[in-house]
Amino acid sequence: MLEVKDLHVHYGAIHAIKGISFHVGEGEIVSLIGANGAGKTTTLQAMSGLKKISGGFVAFMGNDLAKIKPEKILRLGMAHVPEGRRIFSRMSVQENLEMSAYIVKSKEQVQEEFKHVLELFPRLGERLKQRAGTLSGGEQQMLAISRALMSRPKMILMDEPSMGLSPILVKEIFRIVAQCKKDGMTILLVEQNASIALSISDRAYVLETGRIALEGNSSELMGNVEVKKAYLGG
Amino acid sequence: MVLLQQVISGLSIGSVYALVALGYTMVYGIVQLINFAHGDIIMVGSYAVFFAINQLGAPFWLAILASMLFCAAIGVLMEKVAYKPLRNPPSRRALAFAAGLIAFMLLLMFVISIAIALMAALCVCVAALFLTKRIGWSPKGGAPRISALITAIGVSLFLQNIFMLAFSPDPKPFPSVMEGTLKYGGRYSISYGALATMAISVGLMAALSIFISRTKMGRAMRAVSEDAGAAVLMGVNVNSTISATFAIGSALAAVGGALYSASYPQIDPFMGSQFGLKAFIAAVLGGIGVVPGAMLGGFAMGVAESLTKAVDSRWSDAVVFLILIIVLLFKPSGVLGKNTKEKV
Numbered sequence: 001m002l003e004v005k006d007l008h009v010h011y012g013a014i015h016a017i018k019g020i021s022f023h024v025g026e027g028e029i030v031s032l033i034g035a036n037g038a039g040k041t042t043t044l045q046a047m048s049g050l051k052k053i054s055g056g057f058v059a060f061m062g063n064d065l066a067k068i069k070p071e072k073i074l075r076l077g078m079a080h081v082p083e084g085r086r087i088f089s090r091m092s093v094q095e096n097l098e099m100s101a102y103i104v105k106s107k108e109q110v111q112e113e114f115k116h117v118l119e120l121f122p123r124l125g126e127r128l129k130q131r132a133g134t135l136s137g138g139e140q141q142m143l144a145i146s147r148a149l150m151s152r153p154k155m156i157l158m159d160e161p162s163m164g165l166s167p168i169l170v171k172e173i174f175r176i177v178a179q180c181k182k183d184g185m186t187i188l189l190v191e192q193n194a195s196i197a198l199s200i201s202d203r204a205y206v207l208e209t210g211r212i213a214l215e216g217n218s219s220e221l222m223g224n225v226e227v228k229k230a231y232l233g234g
Numbered sequence: 235m236v237l238l239q240q241v242i243s244g245l246s247i248g249s250v251y252a253l254v255a256l257g258y259t260m261v262y263g264i265v266q267l268i269n270f271a272h273g274d275i276i277m278v279g280s281y282a283v284f285f286a287i288n289q290l291g292a293p294f295w296l297a298i299l300a301s302m303l304f305c306a307a308i309g310v311l312m313e314k315v316a317y318k319p320l321r322n323p324p325s326r327r328a329l330a331f332a333a334g335l336i337a338f339m340l341l342l343m344f345v346i347s348i349a350i351a352l353m354a355a356l357c358v359c360v361a362a363l364f365l366t367k368r369i370g371w372s373p374k375g376g377a378p379r380i381s382a383l384i385t386a387i388g389v390s391l392f393l394q395n396i397f398m399l400a401f402s403p404d405p406k407p408f409p410s411v412m413e414g415t416l417k418y419g420g421r422y423s424i425s426y427g428a429l430a431t432m433a434i435s436v437g438l439m440a441a442l443s444i445f446i447s448r449t450k451m452g453r454a455m456r457a458v459s460e461d462a463g464a465a466v467l468m469g470v471n472v473n474s475t476i477s478a479t480f481a482i483g484s485a486l487a488a489v490g491g492a493l494y495s496a497s498y499p500q501i502d503p504f505m506g507s508q509f510g511l512k513a514f515i516a517a518v519l520g521g522i523g524v525v526p527g528a529m530l531g532g533f534a535m536g537v538a539e540s541l542t543k544a545v546d547s548r549w550s551d552a553v554v555f556l557i558l559i560i561v562l563l564f565k566p567s568g569v570l571g572k573n574t575k576e577k578v
Binding site for chain 2: 049069070072074080086089090102103147
């Protein structure tokens with residue numbers, strides 16, 4: 001579904017991503033794990049057009065993403081839940097969700113997806129009229145995920161959904177991630193919390209300073225000595 | 235009763251300030267640019283109305299509509315030509331085209347034949363394309379905000395001087411369009427012009443509020459002004475949203491210009507700078523970037539000015555600025571402004 005070949009990304013003179021290749025198959029959950037500054041977020045941003053690709057090739061369902069305007073990428077079916085949630089804090093919860101109406105033309109579909117995400121996150125239903133900025137961190141993360149689900153994407157990029165959340169909320173969020181997979185969605189997950197990422201994903205890539213250091217099935221990586229030492233705390 | 239009369243006339247001029255202030259505040263909200271050329275759109279709009287009435291014999295309402303469309307187009311053009319290239323790097327082709335265009339205009343001043351100028355400009359174009367390729371020049375975007383600000387001042391001067399060249403710097407009498415007064419109680423009167431000004435402005439502001447809160451484009455504007463990157467992830471086309479903001483702001487300024495000129499019936503190429511400055515102050519007073527703030531600021535300024543004029547007209551500007559200074563001393567972000575912390 002997603003095919004990345006020899007991807008390079010620069011921040012000015014800094015060479016952040018130094019030629020990585022990976023792929024995500026349909027229906028898979030693939031995680032990118034790695035330390036701070038390894039380039040995980042940058043990789044996701046290059047997928048969704050927030051960051052310009054300076055070399056290499058990214059294909060999503062046969063489309064060369066370098067040739068597609070960033071705002072069109074969601075229309076192809078790839079949604080991005082960005083790092084730090086980036087919900088529209090001055091809008092109400094409902095307005096945040098209804099942003100999807102910008103690309104989804106049918107009102108019925110907007111209504112349908114609206115119901116669907118409220119089933120996934122009943123707590124948002126109680127807060128529809130509230131300003132999104134007043135939500136708690138966990139609720140904001142739920143809103144960010146719901147907002148991405150509203151356009152019924154085929155693939156979803158998730159950047160650190162566990163960041164700053166209590167263990168209970170992390171569990172809750174990852175229950176939803178698993179649910180999305182069950183519903184047939186493909187997921188590319190970026191996480192610092194390697195153990196939870198490996199436990200939920202099918203395959204994983206380990207990023208180290210802009211390069212892929214390791215790759216493999218998540219269960220294998222979980223047993224890998226180096227991964228254990230570097231990311232799983234023992 | 236004199237007081238009431240002054241308040242009404244203050245609300246009337248204040249509603250015009252508010253209309254113009256909205257353009258400043260909306261543009262600032264979405265691209266963090268203080269568009270100094272916005273004031274000159276008032277002037278452009280007034281001239282457009284002037285010509286539609288005097289040359290084409292259009293009725294006032296039709297002239298205003300035409301002027302709104304014209305100014306919206308000018309606003310979008312201004313953003314595309316002057317401001318957008320500072321945010322997004324221009325392509326090599328756009329750069330070469332600009333070089334060619336400048337060459338063409340310069341040559342027209344010295345060479346009589348258009349054909350020769352055109353051919354020379356074409357050569358400049360091709361040379362620029364070739365050179366940039368040869369030296370491996372690559373476009374760089376994201377100019378500092380100060381560049382955009384200075385560009386805005388440049389656009390303002392450009393508009394003033396173009397109009398001065400085209401229509402001479404002499405003031406022109408604006409046709410009287412809203413005459414008559416409403417009398418009440420035998421002794422007091424309010425001009426129909428003041429009432430109509432208020433009605434039109436308040437109506438437009440209500441329409442704008444509904445547009446921003448209810449429509450898809452309005453929501454996209456709020457999304458872009460809060461977080462342009464996140465808006466892109468929602469499928470919002472940031473550039474067309476910015477263009478729409480410029481178009482709406484400029485159309486409102488066109489109405490503001492027409493209403494202002496109807497009550498102070500004289501237009502000249504520099505009328506926009508003084509009026510624009512006051513509208514800008516109104517926007518800052520209310521909190522720049524906040525739409526209701528611009529409305530509040532406009533009305534507050536109009537009333538303060540008008541009440542001061544009742545005592546001594548020479549003090550009106552001083553009092554307005556004094557209010558601004560006092561407000562900024564106690565609440566630097568303006569009356570309704572958000573207390574934003576600069577990220578470091």
